[in-house]
Amino acid sequence: MTGYGKNDISWIIVFENKLFTYLLLPFSLLYYCVIETRNLLYDAGLIKSVSFNIPIISVGNLSIGGAGKTPHVEYLVSFLDSHLHIGCLSRGYRRKSKGFRVVRVDNSFDEVGDEALQLKRKYSNLEVFVSESRVLGVIELLKVRPNLNLILLDDAFQHRSIRPGLNILLTEFSNPYSKDFVLPSGRLRESRKSSSRADIVIITKCPVGEQRIDKQLWREQLGLLDNQLLYFSRYVYGQLYSFYDGNYLTKQLGNPIIFLSAIADTQYLKQELNTYTNTIIHLEYEDHHKFTNRDIERVIELYETHRSDNPCIITTEKDAMRLSIYYYKLKDLNIPIYVLPIRVEFLNEEEHKFQQEIRDFLLNFKV
Numbered sequence: 001m002t003g004y005g006k007n008d009i010s011w012i013i014v015f016e017n018k019l020f021t022y023l024l025l026p027f028s029l030l031y032y033c034v035i036e037t038r039n040l041l042y043d044a045g046l047i048k049s050v051s052f053n054i055p056i057i058s059v060g061n062l063s064i065g066g067a068g069k070t071p072h073v074e075y076l077v078s079f080l081d082s083h084l085h086i087g088c089l090s091r092g093y094r095r096k097s098k099g100f101r102v103v104r105v106d107n108s109f110d111e112v113g114d115e116a117l118q119l120k121r122k123y124s125n126l127e128v129f130v131s132e133s134r135v136l137g138v139i140e141l142l143k144v145r146p147n148l149n150l151i152l153l154d155d156a157f158q159h160r161s162i163r164p165g166l167n168i169l170l171t172e173f174s175n176p177y178s179k180d181f182v183l184p185s186g187r188l189r190e191s192r193k194s195s196s197r198a199d200i201v202i203i204t205k206c207p208v209g210e211q212r213i214d215k216q217l218w219r220e221q222l223g224l225l226d227n228q229l230l231y232f233s234r235y236v237y238g239q240l241y242s243f244y245d246g247n248y249l250t251k252q253l254g255n256p257i258i259f260l261s262a263i264a265d266t267q268y269l270k271q272e273l274n275t276y277t278n279t280i281i282h283l284e285y286e287d288h289h290k291f292t293n294r295d296i297e298r299v300i301e302l303y304e305t306h307r308s309d310n311p312c313i314i315t316t317e318k319d320a321m322r323l324s325i326y327y328y329k330l331k332d333l334n335i336p337i338y339v340l341p342i343r344v345e346f347l348n349e350e351e352h353k354f355q356q357e358i359r360d361f362l363l364n365f366k367v
Contacts, residue, residue: 024185032182035190042160049163050135053367054142055150057358058164060157062177062194063187065287066264067170068204068344070115070318071235073154075344077123079355084362085127085147089137090116090154092130094288100140103128114288114321115154122317134159150362157197158189166361169198171222173206173232174267178222196225200357205268206234206347213347231354232347237272243320243337244327254310256281258302262289262319269340273314281306289322296326303335312336 041047057076061067073088080086092101092113103112103120112120112130120128127145131137134156142148153162157169171177175187177195182188195201201224206213213232224230240249256279261269264287273280281302285295303311313335315323320339323330330337346354 028182028185031184032191035182039160039190039194047160049160051163052138052142052151054148055166055362055365056138056153056162056164057150057166057168057361058153058156058159058162059168059170060153060155061170062157062189062192063171063175063180064183064189064264067172068233068235069155069170070118071342071344072168072170072202072204072233073119073152074122076152076358077119077126078343079358080150081123081126084149085145086150086152087127087129087141087145087148088116088119088152088154089129089131089134089141089156091132092116093155094290095130097130098132100129100131100137102141102144103130108325109321110290114318117321118318119154121321134162138162157194165365166200166358167198168200168202169195170202170204172265173203176203176222192223195222196228198228200229200231200354203230203232204234204344205265206232208234208271215348229357231350233344234347235268235342236345238341238343240314240338240340243315243323243339244331249338253277254312255279256306256309256311258283258299258306258311258313260299260313260315260319260323261285262291262322263287263316269316272340291322291326296329299330300333300335312338314338314340317341 042049059069059073061069077086077088090113093115095113096110097112101112103116105121105124107117109117116128116130119126127148129137129141131140134153138151153159153164156162156164157167177188177192180186180188182191201222203218215230219230241247242249253276255277257273257277259270259273259280259282261282262285266284270280270282283298299313303313315337317339
C-alpha cells in the first residue's frame, strides 16, 4: 500500500476544509439573509435603537472571538480611569446566573463570567456589570451608579438595540473580516459591509517588528469609508506573576513550560513563550472552557512527570479566573503557576492620535 507523504496529507486537509466550507454555503446564505433583514429594519427605523444621555463607547468585532476585545477595553480603562468614573457592561459570557448583576472581586466566574471578573479584579475601582440585555443593563447600572461619566460596552457591535456614541471595531491582522465569510462557512457574525457602522477600526495583533504598515492599502482592503479612522495595534507582554500571590517572577524558568490555555487564539502567546524555552507542552481547550477536576489532574500529572526538570505552568489572565476555583488544591501541592499579562500598544506612533480622538468624543458629547 502506498503511504501518504507530509505534502499529500496537507493537501488532503486543505481540500477537506474547502469542501466543508462549500457544503456550508447554503446555510451561510440563509444566515446572511436573516442578519441583513434585521440590520435593514434597524437602518429603516422600524426597530428602534436607544440612546442615553451619557457617553457610550462600544468595543466589538464582526467575527466570533479572538480579536482582542478585552485587552482593548483594558487599554481604554487604563487611559481614562484616572479622569472619569467608568462603568463597563458585558454579557458575562457562559455565566450561570441570569439578569443584571454588579460584579464584585469576590464573585466566581460562574456568577459573572471570566472576562468581567478579570476586569474587576484587575481594576478594583472600575464599575463592572453584566446583563444579557444591553439596554436593560445600562438602565439598571445608571440606577445603582448614577454618577458614572462613561460606559464601555464590551463585545456589543452586533447589539444594535443601543446606539453608542463611538463604535470601535476590531479585526485581526492575520484574519481580517475582508477575507472572511458569515457563519457557518466562515467566522463572521454579520456581513463585511456592516463594518460601515464603525467610527474607528483597529487592526489587532500585528506581528512583532511591523512598525510601519501601508495604511492606504489596508483601507482599500477593508473597504473603509472616508470618515472611518484606522489604527493598528499589537500585544505587548508583561512580566510573569504568581497565580497565588501576584508576586513577579524573579528566577529563571525551568524546562519545559506547561502552557494551560482555553482562549480563542494562542498563536501569539506561544511565540512569546518560545522566548522563555524551546520546550512547550500545550494543554489547550476551547475558548471559555470550564476547567474540570480531570483537567487539573492532567496538569498535576504532567508536572510530576517532569518534576526533575523544574517545570512550571503558565496560563493567561482570563484562564486564571476559571482556574481560581482550584486555588487551594494547587497551592497545597506547591505547583508553580504563573500568569502572563498582556497589554495593547499602538503602531505607527499613533497612540497619541487615538487617545485624542477619544478625548474629542468625550469633550464634544452632547445629549
